Amino acid sequence: MGNILRSKRFWLIAPAVVYIGFFMAIPxxxxxxxxxxxxGDYGGVNWGAFSFNAYVNFIFERDLMDNLVVNTDxxxxxxxxxxxxxxxxTFALLLGFPTAFYISTQPQGRRNLLIFLVTIPFWxxxxxxxxxxxxxxxxxxxxxxxxxxxxxxxxxxxxxYTPYAVSIGLTYTYLPFMVLPIYASLEKLDHRLVExxxxxxxxxxxxxxxxILPLAAPGIAAGCILxxxxxxxxxxxxxxxxxxxxxxxxxLIGSQFGAARNWPFGAGLGFVLLAIVLISMMVYSLKFKSxxxxxx
Amino acid sequence: MSEVVISAQSVGKTFGAGPDMxxxxxGVSVDIFQNEFFTMLGPSGCGKTTLLRLIGGFEQASYGQxxxxxxxxxxxxxxxxxxxxxxxxxxxxxxxxxxxxxxxGLEMKSVSRREANARADEMLDLVQLAEYGDRxxxxxxxxxxxxxxxARALAPAPKVLLLDEPLSALDLKLRKEMxxxxxxxxxxxxITFVFVTHDQEEALAMSDRIAVMQSGQILQVxxxxxxxxxxxxxxxxxxxxxxxxxxxxxxxxPNGGRxxxxxxxxxxxxxxxxxxxxxNDVTVSxxxxxxxxxxxxxAVANQLAGTVRAVTYFGTDTTYRVDLDGQATVTVRMQNGxxxxxxxxxxxRVGVVVPSDAIRVLVD
Amino acid sequence: MKVDASNPLWxxxxxxxxAMFFFAYxxxxxxxxxxxxxxxxxxxxxxxGFTTDWYLVALSNDDMLRAAQNSLVVAVSATVIAxxxxxxxxxxxxxxxxxxxNGVSAMLVLPLLVPEIVTAIATLLFxxxxxxxxxxxxxxVAHTVFCIPFAYLPIRARxxxxxxxxxxxxxDLYANEWxxxxxxxxxxxxxxxxxxxxxxxxxxxxxxxxxxxxxxxGATTLPIYIFGMIRIGITPEVNAISAMMLLxxxxxxxxxxxxxxxxx
Numbered sequence: 009m010g011n012i013l014r015s016k017r018f019w020l021i022a023p024a025v026v027y028i029g030f031f032m033a034i035p036x037x038x039x040x041x042x043x044x045x046x047x048g049d050y051g052g053v054n055w056g057a058f059s060f061n062a063y064v065n066f067i068f069e070r071d072l073m074d075n076l077v078v079n080t081d082x083x084x085x086x087x088x089x090x091x092x093x094x095x096x097x098t099f100a101l102l103l104g105f106p107t108a109f110y111i112s113t114q115p116q117g118r119r120n121l122l123i124f125l126v127t128i129p130f131w132x133x134x135x136x137x138x139x140x141x142x143x144x145x146x147x148x149x150x151x152x153x154x155x156x157x158x159x160x161x162x163x164x165x166x167x168x169y170t171p172y173a174v175s176i177g178l179t180y181t182y183l184p185f186m187v188l189p190i191y192a193s194l195e196k197l198d199h200r201l202v203e204x205x206x207x208x209x210x211x212x213x214x215x216x217x218x219x220i221l222p223l224a225a226p227g228i229a230a231g232c233i234l235x236x237x238x239x240x241x242x243x244x245x246x247x248x249x250x251x252x253x254x255x256x257x258x259x260l261i262g263s264q265f266g267a268a269r270n271w272p273f274g275a276g277l278g279f280v281l282l283a284i285v286l287i288s289m290m291v292y293s294l295k296f297k298s299x300x301x302x303x304x
Numbered sequence: 305m306s307e308v309v310i311s312a313q314s315v316g317k318t319f320g321a322g323p324d325m326x327x328x329x330x331g332v333s334v335d336i337f338q339n340e341f342f343t344m345l346g347p348s349g350c351g352k353t354t355l356l357r358l359i360g361g362f363e364q365a366s367y368g369q370x371x372x373x374x375x376x377x378x379x380x381x382x383x384x385x386x387x388x389x390x391x392x393x394x395x396x397x398x399x400x401x402x403x404x405x406x407x408x409g410l411e412m413k414s415v416s417r418r419e420a421n422a423r424a425d426e427m428l429d430l431v432q433l434a435e436y437g438d439r440x441x442x443x444x445x446x447x448x449x450x451x452x453x454x455a456r457a458l459a460p461a462p463k464v465l466l467l468d469e470p471l472s473a474l475d476l477k478l479r480k481e482m483x484x485x486x487x488x489x490x491x492x493x494x495i496t497f498v499f500v501t502h503d504q505e506e507a508l509a510m511s512d513r514i515a516v517m518q519s520g521q522i523l524q525v526x527x528x529x530x531x532x533x534x535x536x537x538x539x540x541x542x543x544x545x546x547x548x549x550x551x552x553x554x555x556x557x558p559n560g561g562r563x564x565x566x567x568x569x570x571x572x573x574x575x576x577x578x579x580x581x582x583x584n585d586v587t588v589s590x591x592x593x594x595x596x597x598x599x600x601x602x603a604v605a606n607q608l609a610g611t612v613r614a615v616t617y618f619g620t621d622t623t624y625r626v627d628l629d630g631q632a633t634v635t636v637r638m639q640n641g642x643x644x645x646x647x648x649x650x651x652x653r654v655g656v657v658v659p660s661d662a663i664r665v666l667v668d
Numbered sequence: 669m670k671v672d673a674s675n676p677l678w679x680x681x682x683x684x685x686x687a688m689f690f691f692a693y694x695x696x697x698x699x700x701x702x703x704x705x706x707x708x709x710x711x712x713x714x715x716x717g718f719t720t721d722w723y724l725v726a727l728s729n730d731d732m733l734r735a736a737q738n739s740l741v742v743a744v745s746a747t748v749i750a751x752x753x754x755x756x757x758x759x760x761x762x763x764x765x766x767x768x769x770n771g772v773s774a775m776l777v778l779p780l781l782v783p784e785i786v787t788a789i790a791t792l793l794f795x796x797x798x799x800x801x802x803x804x805x806x807x808x809v810a811h812t813v814f815c816i817p818f819a820y821l822p823i824r825a826r827x828x829x830x831x832x833x834x835x836x837x838x839x840d841l842y843a844n845e846w847x848x849x850x851x852x853x854x855x856x857x858x859x860x861x862x863x864x865x866x867x868x869x870x871x872x873x874x875x876x877x878x879x880x881x882x883x884x885x886g887a888t889t890l891p892i893y894i895f896g897m898i899r900i901g902i903t904p905e906v907n908a909i910s911a912m913m914l915l916x917x918x919x920x921x922x923x924x925x926x927x928x929x930x931x932x
Contacts, residue, residue, distance in 0.1 A: 020760030024753040024816050025775050031813045032779055032787065035794035039786070042793050052796070103690050109680070110687035113673040122691075124925055129694055131867075132917040133874040135894050136910040140697035142902060143704060150700055183694065199669040203677075212680055241783025243877050248898060258785035258877075265789060265881065275793060278786045285783060299777075362836055382839040383848075395837035398932030399855045408851075409841030442932060460842065 036282065043276035053271050062276030082260065089256040092171065093239035096178040097186075100235045103179075104186030105228065109220075111187075112194040123191065130184045138248040141177050142168060145249070169251035177245040185234035189300065193227030194220075230300035233292055237285050257281055307373075309464055309496050310336040310359060315368035316520075317354050328354040330520040331368060336464075336498060341490050343499045345507040346517035347543070352500045353468060355517075359498065360466050361385050372463065383412070388457035389466040392473070394449045396441035402428075402452050403437040409460040427455035430489065447478045451485075458493060467499045471506060483509050504544045508532065516540045533591075534576075538666050541589035548590045548634040554583040554665070564588060564663065566631050570608045574663035587666045592637040594662035597624055600653035607655035610634075612648050624648060626656050698914060705911035710904060722908035732909060735893035738804060742879070742889060743872040745808045750815035751865040755857075757816075758823040763832065777821075779814040787814065788881035795882060802884025810882045811872040818871050819864035822928055826860030859930040866924035870917050 046057040069079035111122045129137060144150045145168040167173050197220065205215040221228075243258035252259070257277065264274030292300050317329040329351040336342045344352040357363045359370055361382035370377045377385060388409065397405050403424050410420035428434045431451035441449055450470060457465055467486075471479045487510050490497045501507055507514050508528040515525045516539070523537045535541035538549060550566055557563035563573045564586070574588075597612075598604050613633065614625040617640075624636045636656060648654055671678045708717035726732060757776060761769070779787065791810045792802075800806060834856070838848035876891035883892065890913070897906045 017760040017763075017766065020756045021772060024757035024820065025772055027753055028775055028778055028813055028816060031791065031794070031809055032782070033775070035790035036782065036786070038794055038797060039790040053793075055797075103686060103693070106683045106686035107690040110683050112669050113671050113678050113683075115673070124922075125691065126694070128918060128921055129698065131870055131874070131921040132698075133876070133891060133894075133910075133913045135876050135891055135898065136701070136913050137697065139894075139898050139902075139906065139910055140701040142898070143700060143907075144697055146902070180693065180697070183690075187690075194669060197669050199671045202669075206677065216680060238783065241785050243785050258783070261785050261789060262881070265792065271793065274789055278789050281783055282786045285781065285786075289781060299781075360840060362839075381844070382836070383842045383844050387840075389837070389840045391833040391837055393831050393833055395831055395833035397834060397837070397852055399852075408838070408843070412842035412847060440932070456841070 039275045039282075040279045043272055043279050045272050047270050047272050052269075059272070062270075062272040065270075065273050066276070085255050085260050086257060088171070088254065089240055092175055092178060092256065093236045095175050096182065096239050097232050097235050099175070099179040100183050100186040101228070101232065104183060104231060105190055105224075108187045108190035108194055108227075111191055112197075119195075123188070126184050126187050126191075129180075134181060134244050135248070137181060138177050138245050141173070141180065141249060145173050145176070168249065169253060171250070171254055173249040174246050174254055174256075177249040178239050178242055181242070181245060182235045182238055185238070186231040189230035189234060190224055190227040193224045193230075197223050226296045226298075229292060229296065233288055233300045237288065240284065241281060307338040308335045308371075309338050309373060310498070311371040311374075312355065312359075313369050313371065315355070315358060315365050315370055317351075317358060317363060318366045327520055329358070329365075332517075332520070332522045333368075334515055334522055334525060336496060338496060339494050340512040341487065341497045341499065341510055343501060343507045343511035343514045344517055345501055345504060345514050345543075347502055349519075350517040351520040352502075352517050354520075356389075356466050356468055356498065356500050359464070360387060360389050386460075386462050387464045387466060388460060388462040389468065390450075390453045390457045390470045392468045392470065394441075394453040394470075394473075396449055396453060396456070398441055400440070401437065402433070402439050402441065402444070405441070405452060406437075406456045406459050409456065413460060423459055424455075427459045430458070430492070431455045431485075446474055447482065450474065450482060454486075454489060458489070458495065462495065464496045464498060467497060469501055470499075471501070471503075479506070486510060508544070516543065518543075533664075535589055535664055536667055538587055538589065538668055541664065541666065546592055546635065546637075548592060548595075548632075549666075550588050550590065550632055550634070551585055552588065554578070554586055564665075566608065566628070568629055568631065570628065570631065572606050572608065572658050572663065573660045574665070575660045576663065576665055578665045587668070589664045589666055590634070590658060590662050592623065592635040593621075593639075594659055595634065595636040596657040596659075597626070597636055597638065597648055598655045598657055600655055602655055604655065604657050606660060607657045608634075609653070609655055612650055612652045612654055615648070615650055624654075626654060628656070701907060701914065702911045705904070705907040707904065707907075722904040723912070726905050726908040726912070729905070731888075732890070732893060735888045735890045738887060739873055739890040742804060742807050742811055743869050746811035746815045746872045747819075747865050747869040749808075749812045750868050751819045751861060753812075754816050754819035754864060754868075755823055755861055758820055758827050759853075761824060762827040762830075777817045780817050784877045788878045791878065792881045802882060802887070804883075804887045806882045806884070807879050807887055807889065810878050811875060814875075814878070815868035815872055819861075819868045822864040822867065823857065823860040826857055826928075830856055856932070859927045863924045863928040866920050866927070870920045870924075874913070874917060 042053055043062045044058055044060060046054040046059040046061065048054050064076070066082050067078060068076040071077050111119055114122065146152070147166065147168070149168075151167075201223065202215055202219055205219045210218060241258050242256055243262060246252075246254050246256045246259050255263070261274050261277045261281070264270045264277070289299060312332055312334050314331040314333050315329060316331040319326045319328055332351070332355065344355060346352050354363065358365050361377065361380055365378065372385070372387070397408065400408065403421070406424040406427050407420040410423055415423070424437065425434070428437055431454055433448060433451055433455070436444065436448065436452070441452065444452065453470065471482050474482060483506060486497070499510065511528055513525060513527055514531050515522045516531060517523065518539050524531060524535065524540050526534070531540065532544055535544070541547040541549070552564040552566040555563050555565045555571065557571070557573050561573055562578070563571050565571045598607065600609065608628050610626040610628040612624055613627045616623050619640070621637050621639045624638070625633055626636055627633050634656060705722060706718050706720065707715055708719040708721070709715065761773070787810070795802060795806050834852055835848050838852045839845070843851060874891065876895060879887075879889045880892055880895070883889065894906065894909060894913070897903070897909075
């Protein structure tokens with residue numbers, strides 16, 4: 009009977025797992041494989057011809073004499089992506105922690121409403137969200153007009169299509185991912201622990217730094233990972249708010265499948281990005297014994 | 305109490321395999337009779353719920369078999385057994401009304417709608433909730449949900465009703481009420497009730513017979529009085545009520561009959577008929593309320609000498625901790641009230657009188 | 669924490685003002701976008717009067733309508749397949765542990781972990797390698813993959829919250845496994861299923877990056893169409909289309925949220 013039951017469960021679970029396995033796991037493995045193939049002469053891939061050019065290309069390029077020389081273009085894009093992601097994470101944390109804390113001190117009904125308000129933008133179209141920021145940030149846009157009206161002669165704000173605009177947009181896009189896990193750990197926090205800290209003579213600042221923050225650490229760490237990871241893979245925001253001038257990793261990857269027509273290089277970049285994601289997930293789960301997603 | 309309804313024959317159940325294997329039930333045999341209120345009593349993890357779930361068909365026995373009126377049940381799924389269950393959580397279907405809950409089992413047995421509704425009314429009357437048919441379970445109190453769970457399980461007129469700690473979620477007052485109620489329902493319906501609980505008082509108050517279980521084994525089966533007054537195992541005596549445990553050697557009494565020697569020439573006669581396979585270092589159980597205290601100079605027979613170490617007043621009674629000379633300490637419970645025996649104080653030399661039928665020699 | 673926010677003990681400096689700023693930051697762009705979609709002025713940012721004309725312009729744009737239709741076809745197909753697979757999987761995953769359960773769980777949420785751009789190119793390469801023509805079909809297949817976890821999680825959560833003795837009670841009352849599923853499990857599960865399906869639907873309807881890469885030239889979904897329009901420039905018509913998309917998402921999410929709160 010036990011065997012029959014087990015096999016019934018097997019058949020229930022199989023469709024979803026096989027589907028994801030076939031259309032996601034296999035493609036990911038294949039992507040890693042493509043990254044060590046030769047690029048086709050007219051785009052595409054030379055199946056069966058191996059080459060590490062994708063990875064060599066990342067750092068070196070061949071000059072006219074066919075010598076390998078260091079090319080920092082791609083490294084710059086990576087560094088910019090990490091920098092923007094770190095900046096976004098910092099903004100999101102500075103805004104997100106107080107907000108999560110605020111929500112966690114509210115009465116139950118209000119909490120649910122506020123958390124719902126935090127999640128709504130996540131479910132709306134990412135193009136539309138970024139487009140709304142274009143309306144706000146462009147010259148003659150709302151922010152510009154507001155500043156002019158307040159007496160500042162901006163002469164055109166010139167903030168759209170800059171890294172600042174990208175950073176504002178990224179923060180906006182991934183902010184909910186910071187608030188939700190922090191809220192989840194603050195909600196579970198026993199308020200009597202904070203009261204005990206007060207009772208033992210801690211003032212508010214020290215109750216915050218010595219009790220609340222350490223206990224919310226798993227949530228904060230989860231929030232940071234959940235913000236940084238999609239940031240590193242952000243495609244739409246740099247495209248729209250950066251005007252395509254400030255490529256991030258995802259745009260570089262995308263361009264290999266468009267104009268640049270270097271699929272193995274694109275696959276290699278994708279594989280590196282995936283590796284960064286999986287390694288940070290692993291580090292998190294080793295430290296906190298759960299996946300960051302489970303904190304939401 | 306003649307026909308055997310349920311017969312468990314060396315039924316065992318293990319969960320998991322390899323190093324994680326848990327032995328939940330280790331080959332128990334018991335007969336449950338028609339029209340009796342049978343209770344399986346024991347601490348959590350003793351196997352009582354496992355045995356109940358095996359009878360209900362929710363788990364399959366690893367070995368042994370269970371017979372219903374002589375027919376083996378082993379391969380029948382729960383929905384083919386004329387046995388119903390009152391679950392610990394009640395498990396009332398939250399999306400159905402009370403009436404729909406009660407008619408659920410009848411509908412599954414293809415009873416006509418009209419008949420099922422009539423039966424539901426009958427059941428609602430039986431549990432005294434006639435007005436509540438159109439409510440949904442979340443609108444009922446815990447005690448009412450409990451009654452509906454009973455009505456639902458009784459509606460298909462099962463041969464046996466299984467009850468899995470159904471009173472554990474209720475507060476004390478309601479629990480006492482439901483104990484009376486359960487007993488009434490059992491008597492009125494004439495259905496065999498198999499009840500699982502860890503509450504010894506509940507078991508004593510309701511049951512015709514009790515099986516005391518520990519570590520996947522049934523230690524003793526008997527009526528409440530028998531279980532309390534004649535426990536066979538140290539665990540039984542300890543789990544049900546309070547008990548003193550003393551160790552001594554079985555000897556021939558000076559005046560014939562049997563006696564037990566606790567050393568230091570403290571010898572007490574007793575009447576129980578014991579097999580003589582073991583005579584040294586046997587454990588005996590004596591209930592504190594069966595003991596009596598007299599002054600050290602009293603000439604009453606069958607007494608042990610000792611010194612009062614502590615006196616605790618409990619209102620209805622007083623307990624004395626008496627240190628028997630060179631032996632263990634015993635607790636003596638004496639009722640307070642008019643004509644109460646003389647008061648003793650800490651440090652008094654006293655005699656503890658042991659009636660010869662108060663001693664139970666245990667098998668372990 | 670269960671605290672009384674009006675108690676001064678729980679007031680930390682800067683918390684409330686930051687939270688207020690947070691919500692303003694979160695909703696300002698949305699409010700501005702919707703407001704500007706009713707602006708009469710062609711230059712979009714100077715308010716000159718209220719009009720619904722841009723919506724009429726947008727709704728009579730055949731290309732836009734075709735793209736919207738494509739999006740609907742994709743979202744409905746992906747939702748139906750994903751919800752069925754997710755419901756079955758959730759039922760299999762509840763009730764007791766089994767060997768390899770962690771691996772299976774990880775597989776079911778894998779699409780949430782992998783960055784969208786990586787999913788997009790990996791899937792593109794896969795379709796090219798096995799020689800399937802890019803189009804609506806490939807978009808549907810790719811969307812179904814990431815819709816599965818969105819449908820799976822709420823259904824699983826509901827099953828986990830369900831008293832396991834309910835199904836046993838149905839069995840005990842003479843319902844066989846199918847009857848127990850139909851009469852007890854399914855009626856109690858439907859809010860989770862519906863909520864999961866709605867989330868899948870909206871996540872598919874909104875997806876841009878994956879559709880953009882695996883759709884090929886012929887299959888334009890609504891987000892791809894909007895992307896093209898935005899690249900050309902900011903116009904009142906884009907405002908109107910964007911506002912409609914926002915509204916659809918917000919309505920769907922709200923309804924899904926409300927359904928998920930249904931408790932018996």
